[in-house]
Amino acid sequence: QVQLVESGGGVVQPGRSLRLSCAASGFTFSGYGMHWVRQAPGKGLEWVSFIPFDGSDNYYADSVKGRFTISRDNSKHTLYLQMNSLRPDDTAVYYCARDTYHLGPFDLWGQGTLVTVSS
Amino acid sequence: EIVLTQSPGTLSLSPGERATLSCRASQSVTSDYLAWYQRKPGQAPRLLIFGVSSRATGTPDRFSGSGSGTDFSLTISRLEPEDFAVYYCQQYGSPLYSFGQGTKLEMK
Numbered sequence: 001q002v003q004l005v006e007s008g009g010g011v012v013q014p015g016r017s018l019r020l021s022c023a024a025s026g027f028t029f030s031g032y033g034m035h036w037v038r039q040a041p042g043k044g045l046e047w048v049s050f051i052p053f054d055g056s057d058n059y060y061a062d063s064v065k066g067r068f069t070i071s072r073d074n075s076k077h078t079l080y081l082q083m084n085s086l087r088p089d090d091t092a093v094y095y096c097a098r099d100t101y102h103l104g105p106f107d108l109w110g111q112g113t114l115v116t117v118s119s
Numbered sequence: 120e121i122v123l124t125q126s127p128g129t130l131s132l133s134p135g136e137r138a139t140l141s142c143r144a145s146q147s148v149t150s151d152y153l154a155w156y157q158r159k160p161g162q163a164p165r166l167l168i169f170g171v172s173s174r175a176t177g178t179p180d181r182f183s184g185s186g187s188g189t190d191f192s193l194t195i196s197r198l199e200p201e202d203f204a205v206y207y208c209q210q211y212g213s214p215l216y217s218f219g220q221g222t223k224l225e226m227k
Contacts, residue, residue, distance in 0.1 A: 035216075045156075045164065045207055047216035059214035062120070095163065105154035105211050107175065109163035 002026035002108065004096050009113030012086055022079040022096030022110055030054075030074035033099035035106060036081050038092035038115075048094070049081065052102060064090075086117045121146055121210050125219035131227040138195040140222045142208035147188045152212030155184055155193045158205045158221070167206075168193060200226070 008020040022034070036048040049070040050059045058070050069082040079096050093114050097106035122145040132138055142153070155168040166175040168184035171191060181196040195202055203226045208219040 044220040045209075045218040047209075047218065050214065050216070061215070100166075100169070103212055103214065105152075105166055105169040105209065106156075106164070107166050109165075111163055 004098065004108060004110035006094060006096055006110045006113040009094065009115045011116045011118060013119050014087055014117055016086055017082070017084045018086060018115060020081040020083065020094055020096075020113060020115070022081075024077045024079070024098075027098075027108075029072075029077040033102055033104075034070075034072060034079045035097045035099060036068075036070060036079075037095045037097055037106075037109075038090075039095070039112075040089070040092040043092075046092075050099070050103070051079070083115070086115075088117050091115060091117045120215050121148065121213075121217050123208050123210060123217055123219035125206075125208060125222045127222060128220075129223045129225060131225050132198055133227045134198050134200055136198050138198055138202070138224055140193045140206055140208075140224070142186075142191040142193070142219050144189040144191070144210060148191075148210045149212045151187060152210060153184070153186070153191050154209045154211060155182075156207045156209065157202075158207065164207065195224075198224075 005023045033052045035050045051070045067085045071080045093112040095112045096110045098108035100107045124143045126141045151171040153171045156164040158164045167178045172184045183194050205221045207221050
C-alpha cells in the first residue's frame, strides 16, 4: 500500500527539540523529493521544508530556517524533521508529502502528527 | 516569497450549482506552476489540479483550472455532495512554495 506515516509528535516546552519521522511504503522512496508541510490550529497550510530524492540539498521556509533540519535515510525509507528551539507558534499538525518530480506539486500526503509547544 | 490570496473565504452553494474559486498571486507564478488541493475533514489534502489546468489522476472532469500570470481559478461545473470541502491553491516550481489560505465550499 502506497502511504506515508508520520510519527514523533507530542507536547514539548518552548526552546526544546523534537524529531519527526515519516515512514514511506509501497513506492520507491529514493526516487522522490519529499516535503514537510504544517497546519496550525485554525490556519491554512504552510510549506516548511523540501529535500531532493538524493538528499543533496534542502530548502526551508523563512519561519523555520536555522532552527529546523530536514534529512532522509533512503535505506530506511524514512524522512526526518529535526526541530530545535521550538516556539509556541510552531504548534501545528505536521505532514510529510511526496513531490511528483523535482520541485513539483505534492501527490501523496501522510495523515499528520501533532506538535504542541507549550509550557 | 509569492503570497497567494484566495477568495471568497467561504462559498455557500447547493448541489448541482457551479462553483468558481479564485486565487490571486502577489507576483507572476513561474511557468504556470499552480496547483489546487481538496481537503476534507480528517483527511490529508488531495491533489486535484497541477500546471494550472491539468487534472491529477482520479480528478473528475467536472473540476477545471484556468488562469495565468497572477490570476487563477478553479471551477466545479456541477457540484456533487462529496465536493464540499476546503480548497487550497499552491504555487510550486521554486524552492519557496506557498499556499493560499483556503476557500471553504459549504453546502447551502
